[in-house]
Amino acid sequence: MTRKSQPKKSWLFLIINWEEKLMNEKYSFFKRVLNSENTSGYVFILPWILGFLIFTIIPILSTLFLSFTKYDLLTSPRFIGFENYIRMFTNDPKFIKSLKVTFFYVFVSVPLKLTFALMIALLLSYNSKLSPLYRAIYYIPSMMGGSVAIAVLWKRLFSSDGTINALLNLVSIHTDISWIGNPKTAIWTLIILAVWQFGSSMLIFLAGLKQIPVSYYEAASIDGANVFQRFFRITLPLLTPIIFFNLVMQLINGFMTFTQAFIITEGGPLNNTLFYALYLYQRGFQFFDMGYACAMAWFMLIIIAILTSLIFKSSNFWVYYESKEE
Amino acid sequence: MKDRKKIKSILYHLIVITFSYVMIYPLLWMFFSSFKDNSEIFRYAHILLPQRFNFENFLIGWRGFGGISFSVFFRNSFILSIIGTLGAVLSSALVAYGFSRNKFKGKKIWFGFMIATMLLPYQVVMIPQYIMFNRFGWVNTFKPLLVPSFFGQPFFIFLIIQFIRGIPIELDEAAKIDGCSKYSIFFKIILPLITPALITATILSFLWRWDDFLGPLIYLNRPTLYPVSLALRMFADPSAISNWGAMFSMATLSIIPGLLIFIFFQRYLIEGIIATGIKG
Known part of the structure; x- marks a missing residue:
C-alpha cells in the first residue's frame, strides 16, 4: 500500500512546500535550495570532502612533487628529477x-x-x-x-x-x-x-x-x-x-x-x-x-x-x- | 552412544581451553610480572605466579621518568583518545548519512574516492602532512593528532553507511510527509536509530587512538605531552631500563582501559567487526 501511493506522496510534499512558500515568501528560495537533495547531500559530506582535499589529496600530490626533489625540511626543496628513484634501485x-x-x-x-x-x-x-x-x-x-x-x-x-x-x-x-x-x-x-x-x-x-x-x-x-x-x-x-x-x-x-x-x-x-x-x-x-x-x-x-x-x-x-x- | 558424545564434548573443550591458555599466556605473564621484582622476572621466567604479590612496582612505575609521572601520560592519552573519537564519530555519522540517504550529483565519484582512501597507507601522506602542520606551528601540540579526525574517517563512514542501509527507507518517507527536512530527518530519526553503530565506531576509534604510536612519535617531542604509548617506549628504552617489574606494571595499566571497554561493550564491537567484513 505504502509503495503504491508513492506519486501521491510527492504530490503531498509539493503542496506542503507550496504552502510554506506562501507563508514565508522571503526564505522560500533559500529553503528550497537547502532542502534539495543535491544541496543536502553536499552539506552532509562537506566535512569529508574538505578533509579529503586538505589531508589527503594535497599531501599525495605534494609527496609526488617532493619525490623529485632533495629536501631536508630546512632549506627549500631542490629539483633533482628521477634521482631519488634511481638511487632506490641502484x-x-x-x-x-x-x-x-x-x-x-x-x-x-x-x-x-x-x-x-x-x-x-x-x-x-x-x-x-x-x-x-x-x-x-x-x-x-x-x-x-x-x-x-x-x-x-x-x-x-x-x-x-x-x-x-x-x-x-x-x-x-x-x-x-x-x-x-x-x-x-x-x-x-x-x-x-x-x-x-x-x-x-x-x-x-x-x-x-x-x-x-x-x-x-x-x-x-x-x-x-x-x-x-x-x-x-x-x-x-x-x-x-x-x-x-x-x-x-x-x-x-x-x-x-x-x-x-x-x-x-x-x-x-x-x-x-x-x-x-x-x-x-x-x-x-x-x-x-x-x-x-x-x-x-x-x-x-x-x-x-x-x-x-x-x-x-x-x-x-x-x-x-x-x-x-x- | 551418550557416553561417546560426552567424551567428545570433553575432548573438544580440553583442546579449546588448552589453546586459549597458550593465547593469553603472554598477557597473563605480563600481568603477574608486574608484581615481581627484577631477579624473579629473570630467574623464574618459567613460573607464572609471583612468589608474593608486591604492589611496590606500581608505585615506582607510576613515578614515571624525568620527574613526569604516569598521571600526566594517562591524562594525555585520555585527551587524545576522547576528543579524537568524538570528532571522528560525529563527523563520520554526518558523512555516512549524506552518502546513504541523499541523491546528489557526483555521489558515485566521491564514494569511490572515499573507499579508495580506506586502502591508502598513512605513510603516503605522512611527510607532507608533517611539513604542513610544521608550517602551522602545530608540532608539539595535540592539534595534528586531533584536527584531522573532525573531517570524517572513511572506515567509520563505511561502517555507519552499512548500518543505515538496514534502516527501512519508509521511515524517512513518512517523516518527509510530516514536513521534516533532510536535516531534521537526520537528527530526529536516523541519529537515534544508528546508536549501536556509533557505539561500535566509538569503541574502535578509542582503542586505535589509545594504541596509536607513529602519530605521537612524529608530532610530540616534549615528554609532558607524551601519551602512554610513547611514555612506555621511553620507559622501556634498552639503555635506561633497570626495573622491568615497574615497566610491566605500567604496561599492564596501559591495556586496562581497552580491556574494560571490551568487556562492557563486547557485543557492539564484535557486531561492528562482522558488519564491515561481511556486508562489504
Missing part, C-alpha cells in the same frame, strides 16, 4: 633489503594468520555454553597486539634469558639463543606476533560460517560426503568472499607494520627486520631525507595498488559469488 642496498624483508613478512604472516583464523573459527562454530568466552579470549590479542605494551612484552619473552627459553628448558630443549638478536630468528618473532593477532579475522570467518545454510550440509551428508568433502566443497567456496576481504585488509596492514619492528627489533639484526614503513620513517625523520622518503612513499603506493588490483583481478577465478552462479 645505490641503496638497505632499500632493497627492506623490500625483501617486508615481502617475506607479509607473504608468510598473512596466509598463516588467515589459516589460523579459519581453523579456530571452524573449531568455535561448534556451539556450547562457553563459546562467547572462548571467542573473547581468542579475540583479545588482536585488539591490543599493536600496542607498545605488547611490543615491550614481546621483547622480554623472546630475549636470551626470556620466558620462551625458560619454558623450552622445562621440556628439556636447552637453548639460550636470543630470538630477537639472532638474524635468522628475529623476523619470526614478529611473524608470531602478527599471527597471534588472528582474532578479528576469526570473528569475520565465524560470522560467515553462520550464514551458510545447514540444509547444504544435511544434503551433502545424505549424499555421503565426509567431513573433508563438506569442507572443501561447501564451506570453503562459500567463504571465499570473506577470505578475499580479509586478504586485502591484512595485506595492506602488513605493509604498514611499524610499531612492532620499531620497538622490538629496531630493524635489526643486520637489517633483517627493517620493514619498509620503518625504513621510510628513518629516512624521513631521522636522516631528514624527505625527498627520498617521499619517493619511497610513492613506490609503496604503487606496490599496494598493483597488489590489490592483482588480487581483485584474480578474484574472478577463485571468489565464489552465489548470485552470479545461479
Whole structure:
C-alpha cells in the first residue's frame, strides 16, 4: 500500500512546500535550495570532502612533487628529477633489503594468520555454553597486539634469558639463543606476533560460517560426503568472499607494520627486520631525507595498488559469488 | 552412544581451553610480572605466579621518568583518545548519512574516492602532512593528532553507511510527509536509530587512538605531552631500563582501559567487526 501511493506522496510534499512558500515568501528560495537533495547531500559530506582535499589529496600530490626533489625540511626543496628513484634501485642496498624483508613478512604472516583464523573459527562454530568466552579470549590479542605494551612484552619473552627459553628448558630443549638478536630468528618473532593477532579475522570467518545454510550440509551428508568433502566443497567456496576481504585488509596492514619492528627489533639484526614503513620513517625523520622518503612513499603506493588490483583481478577465478552462479 | 558424545564434548573443550591458555599466556605473564621484582622476572621466567604479590612496582612505575609521572601520560592519552573519537564519530555519522540517504550529483565519484582512501597507507601522506602542520606551528601540540579526525574517517563512514542501509527507507518517507527536512530527518530519526553503530565506531576509534604510536612519535617531542604509548617506549628504552617489574606494571595499566571497554561493550564491537567484513 505504502509503495503504491508513492506519486501521491510527492504530490503531498509539493503542496506542503507550496504552502510554506506562501507563508514565508522571503526564505522560500533559500529553503528550497537547502532542502534539495543535491544541496543536502553536499552539506552532509562537506566535512569529508574538505578533509579529503586538505589531508589527503594535497599531501599525495605534494609527496609526488617532493619525490623529485632533495629536501631536508630546512632549506627549500631542490629539483633533482628521477634521482631519488634511481638511487632506490641502484645505490641503496638497505632499500632493497627492506623490500625483501617486508615481502617475506607479509607473504608468510598473512596466509598463516588467515589459516589460523579459519581453523579456530571452524573449531568455535561448534556451539556450547562457553563459546562467547572462548571467542573473547581468542579475540583479545588482536585488539591490543599493536600496542607498545605488547611490543615491550614481546621483547622480554623472546630475549636470551626470556620466558620462551625458560619454558623450552622445562621440556628439556636447552637453548639460550636470543630470538630477537639472532638474524635468522628475529623476523619470526614478529611473524608470531602478527599471527597471534588472528582474532578479528576469526570473528569475520565465524560470522560467515553462520550464514551458510545447514540444509547444504544435511544434503551433502545424505549424499555421503565426509567431513573433508563438506569442507572443501561447501564451506570453503562459500567463504571465499570473506577470505578475499580479509586478504586485502591484512595485506595492506602488513605493509604498514611499524610499531612492532620499531620497538622490538629496531630493524635489526643486520637489517633483517627493517620493514619498509620503518625504513621510510628513518629516512624521513631521522636522516631528514624527505625527498627520498617521499619517493619511497610513492613506490609503496604503487606496490599496494598493483597488489590489490592483482588480487581483485584474480578474484574472478577463485571468489565464489552465489548470485552470479545461479 | 551418550557416553561417546560426552567424551567428545570433553575432548573438544580440553583442546579449546588448552589453546586459549597458550593465547593469553603472554598477557597473563605480563600481568603477574608486574608484581615481581627484577631477579624473579629473570630467574623464574618459567613460573607464572609471583612468589608474593608486591604492589611496590606500581608505585615506582607510576613515578614515571624525568620527574613526569604516569598521571600526566594517562591524562594525555585520555585527551587524545576522547576528543579524537568524538570528532571522528560525529563527523563520520554526518558523512555516512549524506552518502546513504541523499541523491546528489557526483555521489558515485566521491564514494569511490572515499573507499579508495580506506586502502591508502598513512605513510603516503605522512611527510607532507608533517611539513604542513610544521608550517602551522602545530608540532608539539595535540592539534595534528586531533584536527584531522573532525573531517570524517572513511572506515567509520563505511561502517555507519552499512548500518543505515538496514534502516527501512519508509521511515524517512513518512517523516518527509510530516514536513521534516533532510536535516531534521537526520537528527530526529536516523541519529537515534544508528546508536549501536556509533557505539561500535566509538569503541574502535578509542582503542586505535589509545594504541596509536607513529602519530605521537612524529608530532610530540616534549615528554609532558607524551601519551602512554610513547611514555612506555621511553620507559622501556634498552639503555635506561633497570626495573622491568615497574615497566610491566605500567604496561599492564596501559591495556586496562581497552580491556574494560571490551568487556562492557563486547557485543557492539564484535557486531561492528562482522558488519564491515561481511556486508562489504
